[in-house]
Amino acid sequence: MTVRTPLVALACLAALVTVVGCGASGTGTKGYIDGQGVITQLSLNQRKAPVSVTGTTLDGKSVDLSAYRGRVVVVNLWWSNCPPCRLEAPELAAAARALQPKGVVFLGIDTRDAAESMGRAYERRFKIPYPSIFDPDGETLLAFRGTLSPNAIPSTMVIDKQGRIAATVLGGLSSKTTLLDLVADAGGPKVKAAA
16 A cells, blocks of 8 residues: 555656646647647737847848837748748738838748758748848747747747837737738738738
């Protein structure tokens, strides 16, 4: 009886760790979040300090998010081996083509690709009309600490004109219309989905 109680307790503890571990990441062995994106919009009084993001794009150019203050910015985290990223890429590219002429800035963050060539191939394949920071080690993600988990790939953030996160989509973006609406709600232009 004394041997059985510790074994039962150990089995229960192992089951609890397994359940908590799977629920915390939601990624399994894939290394990304799957399923439709979970949208969170922040009211003006919920928005925190401006995010500070700098890096080097896949084309070797320096970029600093603070240079875009006064404009709404859409930041998308992606990885070329992530199926939900590939699924949402055409919607993001279409939204960028509709919103960039109206002053909205788009910036990608390519995280986890081992070489720039992988990211550039992804951009060509999906005709991505905006630059992406090359971030193989995930260091750029530290700017979004408290907002994104390290496995939040894909994710999209809408940043308001003051440089604060106004909305997040954790997981794949469901449609171009969703992003157009989030940008408008963050103070950007109102654009119809057919645009």
